[in-house]
Amino acid sequence: MHTVALATAGHLLHFELGIAYEIFGNPPLGSGEWYDVRLCGPGSVRVGPFTVEPDDGLERLASADTVIVPALADVDEEPSPELVSAVRSAYEAGARIASLCTGAFVLGAAGLLDGRRATTHWGHADALAARYPQAVVDPDVLYTDNGNILTAAGKAAAVDLCLHLVHLDHGATVANTVARRLVVPPHRAGGQAQFVATPMPVSGDHTLAELLAWVLQRLDQPLTVTDLARRANTSPRHLGRQFRAVTGQTPLQWLLTQRVRRAQQLLEATDNSIESVATATGLGTATTLRRQFKRVVGIPPNTYRTSFRG
Incomplete structure (x- = not known):
């Protein structure tokens, strides 16, 4: 034994x-x-x-x-x-x-x-x-x-x-x-990230609160910093300063984190193809999703999904 x-x-x-x-x-x-x-x-x-x-x-x-x-x-x-x-x-x-x-x-x-x-x-x-x-x-x-x-x-x-x-x-x-x-996932690969850094939710009365909520409802769209600045009625440079003060990230870093987090949710809860997940998260193509997901999470999306299949 x-x-x-x-x-x-x-x-x-x-x-x-x-x-x-x-x-x-x-x-x-x-x-x-x-x-x-x-x-x-x-x-x-x-x-x-x-x-x-x-x-x-x-x-x-x-x-x-x-x-x-x-x-x-x-x-x-x-x-x-x-x-x-x-x-x-x-x-x-x-x-x-x-x-x-x-x-x-x-x-x-x-x-x-x-x-x-x-x-x-x-x-x-x-x-x-x-x-x-x-x-x-x-x-x-x-x-x-x-x-x-x-x-x-x-x-x-x-x-x-x-x-x-x-x-x-x-x-x-x-x-x-x-x-x-x-009552845990059957297997998580060793190379998976210990955690994906996600900024704390912004309080409802913060100047960025409305903008962040607006973005989260449109993650399937190809948003740019210019789009976000226009929505917030400010300049891209000033928006960048606001984002770093509130989230600790640049607007693009924060947006990518939210897209990957949404991809994680879809991989966990649905059988949607990698291509469909890429489209739903605004990452465009399966190739882009795989590259960005691996960079942020540490493992490919298919490996991550397998973790939630008993």
């Missing part, structure tokens, strides 16, 4: 640890042989507001098939040297090592990210890159897979990486069954 060791020490976040235990510790109906999950640590471990007792000591990691390193609660603290050493030893013994969220800092301290592409929660990516400059940190993806070294971004991305591991071990059908039990 494939052993999954959850490597714990110090103070951890409960979400990622709970996700790993839920996925690897509960076999789907009819799946056959599943995983033997062991919680490993040097003693009692703080997990969010809880205290948990490990099944085994950290020495158990060296005989595990897969080692999962959950999220650390405080990345400003150096990871436990005992934990770092145990994770390194497990890798040298042939284990597959995966970190969830800030668990990547343990892998970095163990030297396992040197020369490898890695990720963590976008809010901690700069700190990871600064502390472990030999790592190739990508703050934009859901997870990375370097064979026996895998890293996940923050929070819900832990679900994606765990499902990816199930997919590798048991195939797509079983992974999709687990996803349906969790």
